[in-house]
Amino acid sequence: MKKLVFIILLCTKSIFAKAFEESLTPYSLSKGSTGTSFAIDSSAILYNPALLVEIRETLFEIDYSNLYNLGAVNYYFSSFIKPFIWRGGLGFCIIYKSIDSSLLLNEFSEYAIYSSYGLNINKFLNCGLSVKYYYANYNFNKSSAISSDFGILLKLNFLNFGIFIKDIISNDLKWYSDNKEEIEPLIRTGLTLNLFENFKISYDIENPLNKNFKNFLGFEFFLFNKTILLNGGLMELYYNKIALNFGFILRTNFFDFKIGFSQHYDLGLNTILGVGIKF
């Protein structure tokens, strides 16, 4: 416990960009990147593996985004999650990014592979762990690293509370150029209010112990006998600027069709599409 507190205290640095940092799905993006305390799909792998326990069906999902519609970075996400023994949930996902060929790059690839497990401790508590492998090749400058995420979910009546520590333990990225980069932990906390059966509000804080913490707000609303899930949210950016998020999921017995939008103040519209298959 002391070690955990120590690590949490370490998570006070302001995190800027790093390879592999961005991870999104239509569902998480459309509800303002609030996924720490509630998820219905493979977003749980990215936002809090403790949430995997709550998903009681086998799901396969493929997502695609041309990030910020720049015609530059293609983002692919594929995942598989399955309820598992010992009141658990298992999840795998691969994130792959490529650069548009029109930009004439010599060589580029970047991917992250997640293997996650969520465990139900008791009626009120879940925990989850992800082990990840990162790999990047930027113009023959290559690097890889192993990292892990840890999450906790506290379930009360009308309330979920989640803590997620991304990259809680990891080794450094050692590039071929001898440059070494530390993968710093990132902490997120989240709260979801189950106000009504079909309506939830979520609120996440990134870097809650840092003076530069960030706020995320999202809601989700089930319509037409849960055939449609409508999402919306706000993401804090910088200088009091925000991103407005919106999206929906069309749910059928076997397929889910997903779309998420985020209107970034400076970068414009970010769109992500996805298809889920249920077994």
Added chain:
Amino acid sequence: MLRYLLIFFLFIQLYLRSEVIDSFENLSGWSLPQISSNAFASIENVEGYKNKCLKFSVDFNDGFWAQTYKEFKYYDLSEGDILKFYYKYDGDPVNLYFNLNNNEKLVLGLNPTSVWLPCTIDLKQFSNIDLSKIELMKFVIFGSAGFKGSLTIDQLQLLRLFPVSSSNLLIDNYEDNEDYNTLLSGVVQYNFLYPTGTNDYILKSTNSSENFLILRYVKGTKGKEVKWIIKFFGTAYTNFSQFDNIKFKIKSNSPDVKIGVSLQYSGYIYNLNSSTHNFYNNWQTIKIPVKYFIDRDLKSVGEIQFIFLLKNFIENDLNSFEIYIDDLELEREFKPEGVVKTVENFEYFNSSSWSKFGHNNNKIEVSSVDGIDGKSFKIDFNFIDGDFLLIERYFYLNLRNKILKFKFKSEGEINNLEVKVSDKKDWQNVSVTYIRKFYNIVGTTCDWIELKIEPDDWQYFSSDNDKIRKSLNLGQIEKIWLTISQSGNSQKSSFYIDELELTEKLESNYILKNGKIIESFKIENIYFSPNNDGFNDRVKFLFNLKEDCKISLYIFNLKGELVKSIFNYGEPFNFNKGEHFIEWDGRDDNNKILDNGIYIFKFIAESSAIREEVKKIIIISK
């Protein structure tokens, strides 16, 4: 008119560099506030924008101003520079003034803010003072009686904008009669073992209308070698480029004086050749390439020392003499298109820098002869009973995504030329993979041939075929061979080589053409590596404006977080119609070099009627 022309040219080519003047991690040097009577004020070190910062609290009571200041030994600023800092303020509305060498200018009105805001001070408004010798900086708050407030300031930075076109940066023309003791010291070294300081060799500038520096040797002083060290402080000249030259005029009143020049932290001494530079009673302009001194490491050398070393004084009764120096400048040449490094132009023949080796009894001789633009390197060889011969040299090169090129010609029989590089110096002792390329060199007297080796041309080859190691680090090549192998019955031949250069494999990415106000926009290379190794350390945004515009340039990470505003966020910078470029060194707003990854830039041009923007990516791979 001249002033406006200068400003115009300044903005044609911008070179943007920043450094932190004070990060306020402690309050070292910051003096307790000076305040008006009956006022109260204090400074303290508290948590700030980045770690610690300066908190300046005032309670004017019956007074109306308070100030805190720091004295600098010497800070070299210029009109083109911009000072930037981050601040927060809590309290009654007051005005913040900034003071340089007791010259005060209003910076901004302070209103309560709960977030850190950047603030910039354009030093053009301080044009009435000598910015090159800043010794005092003050933050001054003016308000009304009874007002209270707390100003926190962090990360005081200098953003230096200066032209990168051909220009000479004057270090000293010795026209004024300053006390040079702080800049110059003279010592006699006894066999380089025990330097002893003495005032006998301290120079003085003359008081004539045309002043210069005099290095005076007084007869009777014992010693084998004499040297004077000229030290330069400040920041303007500490980041050398390999295209820079040290330039100065020199003459002596003795025909026997031999002079060497060296730079601090450099083991090299550049000898001025008395036979080619007759500086006996004759002003000679000497131009010494910086790359001669800093072959391996072009990082900042900090304080510069020019050491004028007088060699080979053995006699104790050497006659007195003087050396005169004037117009010491750093000359910054135009960078040839695409050339990132002149590896070797063979202008300064040094047979020890290139090692030669003849297999078995093959004979090989090297010499310096007239070349393409100055001197070239000539290799005379004679195949007797060996198969090959080679010349080799240690370098420190980043070949990643670079083209290695040189020019050669030959006389005599047909032979094979092989170029190899390795990332290991001591390749003989390990099984090391190197890469090579074969060329047939035609054995006739011919014109210079340019030979380019593209990144994809290199082939992996190992001295031990069983252990081919394909993980050669192209970013850290340490050795180059040129091997000539016998083809047929060739015997006596000559081979000339000149202008060995590294050029960028440019991937000019035209992102916008024929916009309404942006005529064109491109970046030269999507990848850049801001690791301060002298190669590809900056990304260059080139743009051509159809009319005068306000320009903003922001850098974001893929999460959409703003990591760098090239100018202040929301405060565009004015650019004139025409071609411009802006370089970014990969540092974020906290002056930290960003990690490897994909970043998005957003370039906005705004005229009175139109707003146009360009968004694309760049990749840091250092």
